[in-house]
Structures are given as C-alpha cells and as structure tokens.
Amino acid sequence: MNIRKQIGYLLQKSSKALNQGASLIYQSPQQKRVIPWFADNGDRTLRLDYELDDNSLVFDLGGYMGQWTSDIYSMYRPKIHVFEPVAEFAEGIRRRFSKNADIHVHQFGLAGCSQVAKIGLDGDGSSILRPGRRVEEIELVRGSDFLEQNSIHKIDLMKINIEGAEYDLLEHLIQFEIVLRIKNIQIQFHDFVPEAERRMRGIQADLARTHELTYQYRFVWENWKLKEQF
Secondary structure, eight states, X not given: OOHHHXXXXXXXXXXXXXXXXXXXXXXXXXXXXXXXXXXXXXXXXXXXXOOOOXXXXXXXXXXXXXXXXXXXXXXXXXXXXXEOOSHHHHHHHHHHXXXXXXXXEESSEEESSOEEEEEEEBTBTOBSSSOOSXXXXXXXXXXXXXXXXXXXXXXXXXXXXXXXXXXXXXXXXXXXXXXXGEEEEEEOOOTTXXXXXXXXXXXXXXXXXXXXXXXXXXXXXXEEEEOTTO
C-alpha cells in the first residue's frame, strides 16, 4: 500500500470512529426520555398493572401487531376491542386472535371526527401527521359515535398510542365528557405535532379534573385513573 493509500485508509478509519463516537455521545431528546422508562421496565410492569378481570372491557387504540393486547389478555382475560386502521396490521391481528371470541378487531381508528385520511406507513410509527415510505387511505370513526352505536358506557382501560392523533381524540373525549366512562387512560403523547407541548398540557389539565395521574414519563407513557367521586 503506498503512502497516499495509507493516508486515505487512516483518514477513513478516523472518520468512521469519530462518527461512531458522536452517535454514542449525542442522544436525541426522545432517546433521553426513554432511559428512565426502560430502567423501570415500564413495558412489562406499569403498562400491564391494572385491576382487571374477565368482566373488564379494554380498548387498544393503535393495535399494530397486537402484542399489548396479547399481554393484557393473558393476564386478565378481559373483553378487548382493538383499533388498527392500517390494513396489513389489522389483518395480522385478526389472524393472531382468530380463535379468541373475546378480542374484537376493528380496521379503523377512533378519532375526533369521522373521515377518510391518508396515513404514512412506517411500521409502529405510521402516522396521519407525517410522511412514510408508502401511503394508504384509512378510515377514522368519531369516538363518541362508536360508543353510542355500540352502547358502551364503561371502559376499564383505554390504551392510546396513535402517533400524534391522540390530541384530537382526547380533546373530543374531554369535550363530550366521554372520559368519565373510562377508568384508566394510558397515553403516549408525541412531540412532532405542532404545538404538542401546549396541547398536551391543556389535555392534562382537563384530565386532572376527573382523573388522577398514576405514573408519567414525559412523551413516553403516562396513565390517568378516574377519581373515586366519579
């Protein structure tokens, strides 16, 4: 190897090492936020620790592959409604629970208003609010309409992980006092939505009137439990 090649090789290795070092040193805000959550093993503890039984009703908003539904069902055997608007994911959940009459899969999302929307597909990060590698048309159903049409007056646990659409939905559920029907609301807020911080704080202030905060990892997961007087 001549001198010029040796120098080029060394520079290439140095550049690669610097890039690797920088990636270890720099962490995005979200990477920093999830550190305490993972340290507390929140996915296996807090997200599953509820007073449920086979008479309970659970809503899973943003079913994706159905793992959370599977975990909750294996522990408590409740009735579960899974909402997943992406066709591929909804079909996968249907197949997964095809022999389980307690789990109902809906190929639409719950939202603040009924509409047909376009979703950017990006695995568990698929969102109607940011682009993806592919786009698909999906159906959204107004949350209050679904509850009225199905005569649902009490939900023991509602998990919401809908990639930015949680703001419109929660504002709708609060406005129409649907939150009073929900004993526990498990939410993942997302920070890429315009005015996310302001809207999140407004929702939290409204929820605090009817629910109490049981755990909170900012922009990761938090849970609100209905107060005793309601």
